[in-house]
Amino acid sequence: MADHDHRFRTLSGIPVDAVHGDGPAPGEFPYTRGVHADMYRSRLWTMRMFAGFGTATDTNARFRELLAAGGTGLSTAFDMPTLMGRDSDHDWALGEVGRAGVAVDTVEDMADLFADIDLGAVSTSMTINGPAPIVLAMYVVVAEESGVDRERLAGTLQNDILKEYQAQKEYVFPPRPSVRLVTDVIAFTTAEMPRWNPVSISGYHIREAGSTAAQELAFTLANGFAYVEAAVAAGMDVDDFAPRLSFFFNSHLDFFEEVGKFRAARRIWARWMRDRYGATDERSMKLRFHTQTAGVSLTAQQPEVNIARVAIQALAGVLGGTQSLHTDSFDEALALPSEDAVRIALRTQQVIAHETGVANVVDPLGGSAYVEWMTDEMERRAEEVFAHLADLGEGSLLEGVYAGIDSGWFAGEIADSAYRYEREVNAGERIVVGVNAFTEGDDPSTRRLLRIGQDTEDLQRKRLATVKQDRDDAAVNATLARVAADAAEPTTNLMPALLDAVRARATVGEVVYTLEAEFGTYVERAVV
Amino acid sequence: MTEPAEVLENGEARPPLRVVLAKLGLDGHDRGLKVVARMLRDGGMEVVYLGLRQTTGTIIDAVEQEDADVVGISMLNAGHLTLGPRMVDALADAGLDVPVVIGGIVPDEDRLAMVAAGVAGVLGPGASSDEVVACVRAAADSRS
Numbered sequence: 001m002a003d004h005d006h007r008f009r010t011l012s013g014i015p016v017d018a019v020h021g022d023g024p025a026p027g028e029f030p031y032t033r034g035v036h037a038d039m040y041r042s043r044l045w046t047m048r049m050f051a052g053f054g055t056a057t058d059t060n061a062r063f064r065e066l067l068a069a070g071g072t073g074l075s076t077a078f079d080m081p082t083l084m085g086r087d088s089d090h091d092w093a094l095g096e097v098g099r100a101g102v103a104v105d106t107v108e109d110m111a112d113l114f115a116d117i118d119l120g121a122v123s124t125s126m127t128i129n130g131p132a133p134i135v136l137a138m139y140v141v142v143a144e145e146s147g148v149d150r151e152r153l154a155g156t157l158q159n160d161i162l163k164e165y166q167a168q169k170e171y172v173f174p175p176r177p178s179v180r181l182v183t184d185v186i187a188f189t190t191a192e193m194p195r196w197n198p199v200s201i202s203g204y205h206i207r208e209a210g211s212t213a214a215q216e217l218a219f220t221l222a223n224g225f226a227y228v229e230a231a232v233a234a235g236m237d238v239d240d241f242a243p244r245l246s247f248f249f250n251s252h253l254d255f256f257e258e259v260g261k262f263r264a265a266r267r268i269w270a271r272w273m274r275d276r277y278g279a280t281d282e283r284s285m286k287l288r289f290h291t292q293t294a295g296v297s298l299t300a301q302q303p304e305v306n307i308a309r310v311a312i313q314a315l316a317g318v319l320g321g322t323q324s325l326h327t328d329s330f331d332e333a334l335a336l337p338s339e340d341a342v343r344i345a346l347r348t349q350q351v352i353a354h355e356t357g358v359a360n361v362v363d364p365l366g367g368s369a370y371v372e373w374m375t376d377e378m379e380r381r382a383e384e385v386f387a388h389l390a391d392l393g394e395g396s397l398l399e400g401v402y403a404g405i406d407s408g409w410f411a412g413e414i415a416d417s418a419y420r421y422e423r424e425v426n427a428g429e430r431i432v433v434g435v436n437a438f439t440e441g442d443d444p445s446t447r448r449l450l451r452i453g454q455d456t457e458d459l460q461r462k463r464l465a466t467v468k469q470d471r472d473d474a475a476v477n478a479t480l481a482r483v484a485a486d487a488a489e490p491t492t493n494l495m496p497a498l499l500d501a502v503r504a505r506a507t508v509g510e511v512v513y514t515l516e517a518e519f520g521t522y523v524e525r526a527v528v
Numbered sequence: 529m530t531e532p533a534e535v536l537e538n539g540e541a542r543p544p545l546r547v548v549l550a551k552l553g554l555d556g557h558d559r560g561l562k563v564v565a566r567m568l569r570d571g572g573m574e575v576v577y578l579g580l581r582q583t584t585g586t587i588i589d590a591v592e593q594e595d596a597d598v599v600g601i602s603m604l605n606a607g608h609l610t611l612g613p614r615m616v617d618a619l620a621d622a623g624l625d626v627p628v629v630i631g632g633i634v635p636d637e638d639r640l641a642m643v644a645a646g647v648a649g650v651l652g653p654g655a656s657s658d659e660v661v662a663c664v665r666a667a668a669d670s671r672s
Contacts, residue, residue: 080554080605092581095610096554169556169580209559296559300633300653333653335635336606415562422563426657435654444636452606526579528565 008041008360016360021367026321030270032263032375033363034321035286040359046324047349048125048290052077052102053336054456055463056112059102063117065339069346073155073324075125076113077101078135083170085131085512088460097457100336105464105509107502110138111145120148124155125200125290130172132159133185134511137498140193156197156246156290159185162223162401166410168205169524172512175405177519179398180490182227183234188495190241197246199227200290206410207250208296210418213261216250217378218385219410221268222401225386228277229398238277242284251313251320252294258313259365260374262320265289268379291317292326298333302434302442306330311348318352319365325349335449408527415528464507471505479504480514487518545573545668548596550582552615555605560631564600564651564660571661584618591619591626597668598648603632613645620646627667631655 009015018038019025027037036042049071051062063074079101081093087105088097097103104110114124119142128135136157140150161178164171171178182199189198203220211219224245231241247265251258269287273279293313298306307330314327327345329337337345353359365371386397392409393400404410424430431437479501486497501511549565551558558580565575576594578586587599601615612630619626627648634642639650648667651660 080607084554086554092554095607095614096605099607100555100605164556169558209557210563333633335633415559418559419563419566422567422657432654436656447636449635454610524580526577528562528575528577 010357010360018360019362020364023366026362029274029282029285031266031286033366035266035288035323037362039321039362040318040353041362044353044359045318045322046073046123047071047346047353048073048075048324048326049342049346050075050077050125050127050292050326051342052079053100053450054098054102054452055460056102056104056109057115058098058456060113060115060117062339062342063114066342066346067117067122069343070350071346073123073125074117075326076127078126078128079103080170082135082508083128083130085134085172085508087507087509088457088464090509093457095457097460099452099456103456103460104135104138105460105507106467106505107138107141108467108505109463110135110142114139114142118148119143119146120152122154123195124153125158126155127158129158129161129164129168129170130178131508131512132157132161133181133495133498134502134508136185136189137495137502140499141503150193152195153193154195156200157185158200158202158248160199160202160223160248162226162405163202163205163219165405165522165524166206166219166223167209167211167414171522173515173519174522175402178522179227179230180234181494183231183236184493184495186227186231186241186244187234187236187493189244190236197244198241200246200248201227202248204248204250204292206414207252207294209414210296210421211414212417213252213254213257214378214381215385215413215417217261217265217268218382220247220249221265221272221382222386222389222397224269225272225277225397226401228273229396232277233398238273238279239281239284242273242277242279243281243286246323247287247289249289249291249317249322250294251291251317251322253297253309253313255312255316256365256371256374257378258316259320259371260378262289262291262317262322263363263366263371263375264378264382266321267375268382288323290324290326291320291322293317293328295328295332298328298330299432299434300333301439303330303334303447305434306333307344307348310345311352314348315352315356315358318358319363321363331447331449334447336452338448338450340448408525411524412527467505468507475504476501476506476510480506480510483511483514484518487515545597545664546576546594547573547598547600547664548576548578548587548590548594549600549602550578550587550590551580551603552582552584552587552601552611553603553605553607554581555603555607556580557604557632558602560604560653561600561602564602564631567657567660568664571657573661573664584615587615588618588622588624591624592622596626597671598627598629598664600629600631600664603630603634606633608632608634609638609641612642612647616646625671627670629664629667
């Protein structure tokens with residue numbers, strides 16, 4: 001269609017082809033150069049900005065601003081109590097309600113969160129793991145109560161519990177029952193929500209916790225293989241569910257290392273899915289991923305410089321062939337992102353998409369000797385980790401990952417890398433602009449930060465009390481009894497019981513307590 | 529790597545400072561606290577690392593059992609205005625003269641409020657190991 005379209009000419013008017021160079025083309029196995037033949041020519045990446053703070057009504061307003069500003073998907077950040085499966089009136093929640101994300105206690109909050117947004121028309125990402133199946137159930141109920149069938153819902157549930165034990169530490173139950181919840185969600189969405197990605201297998205948090213690029217790649221794909229093994233063990237056919245598995249990577253500062261990482265991820269996944277797990281549907285072999293720029297690379301000193309860091313990281317994600325992108329706001333090392341900073345971050349993506357011409361060509365770095373070498377090197381290092389885990393698990397990656405979690409191996413590897421980096425910065429071996437070099441010109445007086453007041457917490461607790469007062473407690477208890485009974489039955493899918501419970505207005509905390517009674521609570525061995 | 533013990537005026541080695549490090553509340557970001565733990569160890573201090581999801585109660589228990597000199601708590605979830613003063617008050621209520629250092633994402637304008645609430649030191653992103661060690665040492669020296 002579009003070869004003569006002005007979009008596919010350079011700024012000076014030179015027409016350009018989509019693909020340059022030899023070897024397996026983009027869209028062909030092993031997809032090193034990309035999962036689509038013409039990539040961003042037919043469809044740009046989704047500009048998906050992560051947002052969430054205060055009450056559901058506060059975040060709903062931010063969502064609608066982002067959509068009005070040209071954002072093309074929603075992404076929800078929940079507050080710490082919600083992420084840990086505790087209600088806003090729990091002791092642990094004091095001081096944390098609505099501070100680092102939006103507070104969701106019941107399906108009524110979920111309804112407020114998506115008020116006046118057509119859930120049949122947007123795609124929504126929800127970043128939550130321990131209580132993920134409960135929150136998915138709430139989203140489905142909200143949609144159905146607003147007249148949108150679950151088949152029409154498009155989006156992604158993070159639901160990647162393994163990396164929680166390794167890096168992000170927002171777990172509730174122990175690993176094995178948690179993985180059962182993951183496979184329950186995979187089975188449910190595979191059968192009933194064809195447009196939904198049930199797991200976003202995430203390296204982002206592994207990297208933020210301090211890992212290297214190669215560790216991020218290796219641990220993430222190992223977790224992906226573990227979920228594949230778990231789902232197959234639960235009786236699913238690999239080609240039924242694997243096409244909806246999605247990934248989430250960090251884009252950090254070392255530009256070519258990141259591009260090599262993204263390219264290697266696609267190649268490794270394709271080979272393993274075909275050769276080890278017997279996938280025959282090529283969609284099972286195509287690794288699709290979301291990218292977020294590296295929050296940990298942002299500095300509190302001279303924060304405006306972060307705009308440049310984010311732009312470079314975002315470009316690496318695009319040249320690495322990402323399917324969607326979140327760009328961090330420059331003030332994130334100081335506070336939750338302010339509205340102005342979020343807009344600049346979104347505009348940065350729009351500049352890359354519409355002004356730079358990079359979206360006209362597919363994998364323009366492919367064929368560079370350095371990038372190809374880096375891609376190979378990333379793959380080689382990842383394969384070493386897979387071999388170690390397969391050893392630990394006596395051939396099973398799932399068992400190997402469990403063993404690495406139980407022994408603290410992942411957390412130790414990540415902490416070692418984090419400390420090595422800090423020592424290098426401390427010793428001046430690594431320059432961080434504005435922190436250990438070029439430090440003049442920091443002006444704190446110009447900053448306008450987002451503040452969440454204590455009133456949010458009071459408001460949310462009142463809201464929760466009202467829902468509890470208005471509901472039918474007997475119905476809630478009956479649905480929770482079914483959750484308990486189904487939890488005790490390892491081969492029963494928990495999703496139907498969870499849907500009933502949240503529909504009856506059971507809270508996140510009530511459902512989590514019910515499950516904890518059966519599954520137990522995970523406490524990590526603290527190691528430094 | 530480890531610094532030699534300080535020598536007191538009477539010629540005896542000064543015992544190393546004992547520091548209890550904990551994540552207070554629900555926030556799971558422990559990269560910074562783990563790095564700080566190693567910085568303090570390399571700086572010659574003894575670290576009692578409690579890890580995640582501690583309460584003021586579990587921290588006070590550890591301070592008493594370990595006879596700690598300083599408490600370090602870490603927060604990256606904007607909970608410091610609530611939890612920082614609560615930690616200071618809880619130690620005072622328990623009759624413990626143990627200073628509190630907070631690390632994490634603390635906006636500049638909150639630092640004065642933290643100090644006014646009795647927090648002995650605040651460490652932000654990018655603090656060097658020298659700054660971290662000096663801050664904890666100064667906090668220990670500030671005891672009445």
